Amino acid sequence: MSDQQEETSGPQSNLTKDGPMVFVKHLTEYEKYRPDYSEKGVEMILEEIMLPKETSSSSLKYEILELGAGSGKLTELVAPKIPPGYRYLATDISGDFLEMLKSKSLPVETATVNASSIPIPDNSVQNILCASCLHWFCDDKSLREIHRVLVPGGKLISLTYCEQIDEPWFKEIENQWAEACEMLRKTLLTDVYTSDFAELKPMDSCSFFTAVRRECIPGKGITPGLDSILNYLNTLSCYVYLSDDVREAFFSRLKQKVYTQPGVNPENMTIPFVDHFHVFLAK
Numbered sequence: 001m002s003d004q005q006e007e008t009s010g011p012q013s014n015l016t017k018d019g020p021m022v023f024v025k026h027l028t029e030y031e032k033y034r035p036d037y038s039e040k041g042v043e044m045i046l047e048e049i050m051l052p053k054e055t056s057s058s059s060l061k062y063e064i065l066e067l068g069a070g071s072g073k074l075t076e077l078v079a080p081k082i083p084p085g086y087r088y089l090a091t092d093i094s095g096d097f098l099e100m101l102k103s104k105s106l107p108v109e110t111a112t113v114n115a116s117s118i119p120i121p122d123n124s125v126q127n128i129l130c131a132s133c134l135h136w137f138c139d140d141k142s143l144r145e146i147h148r149v150l151v152p153g154g155k156l157i158s159l160t161y162c163e164q165i166d167e168p169w170f171k172e173i174e175n176q177w178a179e180a181c182e183m184l185r186k187t188l189l190t191d192v193y194t195s196d197f198a199e200l201k202p203m204d205s206c207s208f209f210t211a212v213r214r215e216c217i218p219g220k221g222i223t224p225g226l227d228s229i230l231n232y233l234n235t236l237s238c239y240v241y242l243s244d245d246v247r248e249a250f251f252s253r254l255k256q257k258v259y260t261q262p263g264v265n266p267e268n269m270t271i272p273f274v275d276h277f278h279v280f281l282a283k
Contacts, residue, residue: 026240027096031071033231035220037131041159041275042077044215048157048279049127050083060151061124064088066108067115067146068133072101074159078129079106089120115142120149130158134278138202147208147282156209156280158200161219161273169261169269173233176254180238200278209280219273226258226266 049064064082069075069090079088090106091113092098098110113119115137128146134156137143146156163170203209222232230251233239239247258264 026235027071027100029231030235031073031100033222033228033235034073035161035222035232035273037074037077037159037161038217038219038275040217041219041277042074042081044217044277045074045078045129045157045159046081048155048213049086059121059124060126061120062087062089063126064129065118065120065125065127065149066090066129066131067113067118068092068130068136069101069110070094070097070131070133072104072106074129074131075101075106075108076104079108082107116145118145118149122148123151125149125154126151127155127157130156130160132160134158134160134200138200143203143206143209150282152282154282156282158276158278158280160200160276160278162276163271164274165271169258169264170271172254172257172261173229176250177236177238180242180250184238184241199276203278203280206280208283210283211278212281213277213279215277217275217277219275221270221272224268224270226255226269229269229271230254232271 063086064078066075066078066089069092072090075088075090079090082088088108089111090098090101090108091111092101093112093114095112098112101108102110111119116139128150150156203211222228233251234247239250242250258266258269
């Protein structure tokens, strides 16, 4: 791995037009209404981080680099449990999100970082964490940059929550997602929020990482009720990118369709989640 690596054709970065930066205007809602990560998912991350290192490096600068840390929803669960002496750098493309993370007074360093250009030397990171964000930068350029900063045998660890429900009323939400996602693709000129985004399919063809662990475990849900579900939807990229009037029209139409579903009590509706856990080893 070297500072200068030849770029090859491949998937384009999903950060086109400042992708995730749009979440900033919904920062408070993002922090409040996004689900937490499961205790089991956090345990699995800690297990991987604390396994004996495959390799040692005199240039090691951080045991943990978190990309796309956002407001710190995973950081606050992992950082307090890491061994003393572990150096943890939490990063995000948004300084506003990092300000919220810093307000939690966690034992981490912070920096504004884009995954396609990480200001860290070669072979200087043992583990890279991504919480529900790797699909944003699962492109050739960013993956090469991630590979560059990892020590040989270093780990890229991803934990991504995903909705899992098979109810007729949820089909109404899925249909609307598809419509909103099509509008998002036209805005970002890319395919970000797809049905298999949590499975990280682009990693299957990545020549410089090897998948060594893939598991799907029960996640945490959100507070029951249609209003809670709409608050959650309002934090998703496919809705965040909509103008306020278009988004309100979407939600109004969704409410009307859900209320007409037979046997559905809007106060008891909820969305269960699963956490997709992946570990990739740097070749």
